[in-house]
Amino acid sequence: MSTSDIDFEAVFHALPGAVALLSRDLVFADANEAYLSLSGLTREQVMGRYLFDVFPDNPGDPSASGMRNLQASLRRVASTGESDSMALQRYDVEDPDRPGVWEERYWSPINVPVLGPDGAVALVLHRVEEVTELIRARGTRSGGDGARVLEAELYTRARELQELNTRLREAHAREREVALHLQQAMLPVPDPLGHRAAVRYRPATGSLNVCGDWYDLIDLSDRDHTVVAVGDVVGHGLPAAGVMGQLRSALSAASRVAGGPAQALDVLGLYARHVDGAESTTAVSVFIDWTGHTLTYSSAGHPPPLLCHPDGTVTFLDQATDPPLGARPEHVSRPQSQVGFTNGSTLVLYTDGLIERRHEDIDTGLHRLADSLTRHRTADPDQLADALLTDLIPPAGITDDTALVVLRL
Template sequence: MNGPVIDFQAVFQALPGAVALLTPELVYADVNEAYLSMSGRTRDQLIGRYVFDVFPDNPGDPGATGVRNLHASLRSVAATGERDTMALQRYDVADSEQPGVWQERYWSPVNVPVLAPDGTVTLIVHRVEEVTELIKARGNRGGGGHTQVLEAELYTRARELQELNKRLRQAHAREREVALHLQQAMLPAPRPLGHHRAAVRYQPATGALNVCGDWYDLVDLPERSRTAVAVGDVVGHGLRAAGVMGQLRSALSAASRVAGGPAEALEVLGLYARYVDGAESTTAASVYIDWTGRTLTYSSAGHPPPAVCDPHGIVTFLDQATDPPLGARPEHVPRPQAQAAFADGSVLVLYTDGLIERRREDIGTGLQRLADSLARHRTADPDRLSDALLTDLIPPAGLTDDTALIVVRL
């Protein structure tokens, strides 16, 4: 497509609004001319510096909340990849020409993420509009008047909204903490699988409430030469998701002990899920390991495929027995089941989608990233391999969805 060559740096500098580009670590990467003019700072005073080192709270105001509110917004954008429009903020600024003198200033900020192809946040666009003159208009002009009353009401409502947002964040933080404790209590501690080695991990989302819907399970079957391993993912988050997760994990664990195979166990779980509020559209994958026959029998209910890496580094995804999530069909239909052989020294990995899925990225890219990491670290013991997979696959900004992981040395 032909068209004019656009100098985006020139466009950025010519923007009439004040805009700064921050790294995910909240360091100034670039600012436009309007931002320099508004802030009363030079480029040398900003670029490469931590934003709150340049603009700290007014030490003479014990009730100052500017740093705290802006920091919470910027960290949320960096962690979730979602934009945040902040309530009106009072954020005093030190006078660059008069040390110790602070100017009372009011701002309307918007923070927007810039995403890399893999969905990670590479920059944060911090756009601010100064409204100090508008807020002070009533005092400056004196007297009443309809306009001044409206401006005062606007400021009051903005402060109330700011306080409400603060309380909501605190409530979410409390719910997240309780949900995580509940999740930890309901997930089983790893048990020895005879002389076989296994490791499990649960990694909550970073700075978000999108936690507590994922689970894992390992079950030694009555036939001592077989083990069932499973993972699942409940739609939703927080305390409700944790409660549903606990019910489904327990039901699948019980069904696995009496079912003839993973497909039958998932069929039982699907029937049970119809009577559990919040269980609809849950995904799950179950694998039965036959240690004597060296086979993996598996079935999936809409879940990402388990992966097997052989001793030579060849990774195979167990994707030949995939069916819709639990409760997706109005009537009961038998679920598919498939089998694959494995060689001694192979590694089996089950996981939930938070490990591989990224915004605006095809799922195949995430699966390939998993395969590459698994092949590279395949000789490590399960604990080290689990940690290596999390290190390689978790983006720098952290997970936006919780993740469960099982690694079994075959």
């Protein structure tokens, strides 16, 4: 049986665990039979309603925090795209047959993002398991006050876990800030081309996803040639940013003396073999000959640059693609190719965060970029760069960093 033959809606409703699907605004989009049975509510009582209108905190207990904790978890999952397994929570539920009477209940929730075709969070899957009877049984074995003692222990452990998570998030945020400052300090502004070029760098949405993306623009000594390059180091955080700085500097130096982009990437590949963390880095380099109106390019496993002609047709520079740095056991010289351009054409280089989305073929992202480039091709480079980011980056943000270079030729 193929996946096309499976009725996934029927599977969802048949799941033995209690599961609800919530919109990013925490409105019920669906709930399976186990969830409705556990909650004691009908489908009509939950569908299309805000979660915390259906399940408010106990108004008679000013210290009740279970629903607030759940809300914080769900919103964090919706904004970051990261799953969250919560500590055991107590939140009371109003008896549907006795309005105003609240029952003490204990729950173990897990919240998981459901991504849409564009890679952004479309829904949040909320799975909940009730452990009230287990808590009560433990309390019975422990004596009359056992349940309260256990509850206090659970709350203490939950607070400790929450405090630990807070400290970890703060530490990750500090690391991310340092990595961003390091990254931005090493990325140049497009002085060689002035108003003819625009560059953009967009970090990933998640606090742990600072990556090793870079770009570079170099005016060669004869002033008739300019080199533009982008690259992407595998990994995250400060280590990736540090490797990025080494490789960008090495490629910049090699480009100033190399006979072309293939030779520059050959030198970079040899250098990368001696840099921890540089393996599988991708990079692409384009040498622009302003007098001869040609682009000579070479790619080390990187997505192809795009050349948009004045009439709106787009050429993918994909005829000189080789594996990423360090991918081969032995060094092999890299290929390069050449294409002509006319005045008014636009060259776009980028890293994969701009086009790659989970559960989507990369060709879809490439064609999306080409279509956007064609539509906005008459805009100046700054406006064009912003338009490309607006068209390609989902509202919820991206899970990988993005570097973008736009040049008017």
